[in-house]
Amino acid sequence: MSALIDTYGRNHRNLRVSLTDRCSLRCTYCMPHDFAAWIPNDDLLTTDELITIIDVAVSQGIDEVRLTGGEPLLRPDIVEIVARIASMKNAPRLTLTTNGLRLKELAEPLAKAGLNRINVSLDTLSRERFKTLTYRDRFNDVIEGLLAGKAAGLFPVKVNTVLLQGINDDEAPALLAWAIENEYSLRFIEQMPLDAGGIWDRSTMVSADQIYADLSAHYTLTPVDGRGSAPAEEFYINGTQNTVGIIGSVTRPFCGACDRLRLTSDGQLRSCLFSIEEVDVRSVLRDANKDDAAKRSEIAARFQKTVLGKLPGHGINDPSFIAPPRPMSAIGG
Secondary structure, X not given: OOOOEOOOOOEOOEEEEEOOOOOOOOOOOXXXXXXXXXXXXXXXXXXXXXXXXXXXXXXOOOOEEEEEOOOHHHOOOHHHHHHHHHOOOOOOEEEEXXXXXXXXXXXXXXXXXXXOEEXXXXXXXXXXXXXXXXXXXXXXXXXXXXXXXXXXXOOOOEEEEOOEOXXXXXXXXXXXXXXXXXXXXXXXXXXXXXXXXXXXXXHHEXXXXXXXXXXXXXXXXXXXXXXXXXXXXXXXXXXXXXXXXXXOOOOOOOHHHOOEEEEOOOOXXXXXXXXXXXXXXXXXXXXXXXXXXXXXXXHHHHHHHHHHOOOOOOOOOOOOOOOOOOOHHHHOO
């Protein structure tokens, strides 16, 4: 088995796979509410193409795959995709990030198909604020989806929260109390420049320091040792084994330990969420002049090319930083 090691010695074992750029919500930090520049259907990877790429990735040392979107549960064959990945030789640990709207119906089938764990996005405990943030009145569906995920054994159920100044930035302590009560694992994430709508503003971003201060006014937080390549700084809460995470992608970058690659739903490999350059693997799969063995060999080579081209960091804090032209929904969370 090969290893995906870059020029800075980072071994890449985690692949984020976007299944679609479509989403059933319009969270302002991810996608402009009137966004309509969808990837053409013919450009999206088929299920067989997805499985081939993931299988090659596993042969290159990938041992964890996270399915993302857009909203991955909009993919009509999502249960089949999970089952096929879970049945691979040396199957990777399989997780999924979702907005939770379809979890009520899909949590149990996904767990039975082989899904190990879920991350659910929820930024507020207020139905009205949820409507403001997402442009959809679907708060109750997310809550029911979270309950279904826990009932299906997709544990720990992680909840991802982005705080926005003037909208929900006062909710951090209440969200943590709610998460503890319901046995969810909460992660606060700094807003990143990935909306492709130009609304991100560093001066109004709720920082990791602010989140920590707001939580510390209500809880005693003790750092958890051994972060490794995890994006979240974790803290024990009030001397218990309960934890909360803070992901300071902008102000506390963790690029030095990053072990993640990304595959977009239209078959482009990315070495970083903020990459400007992509490596095309879809064209390899659709090359009629190559047999299956040649295609797999070329895809493996393009994984290596992607890794070797990885920069030391995302560069958000560099004066020359340019945000990716794609919104996060088209890259994959």
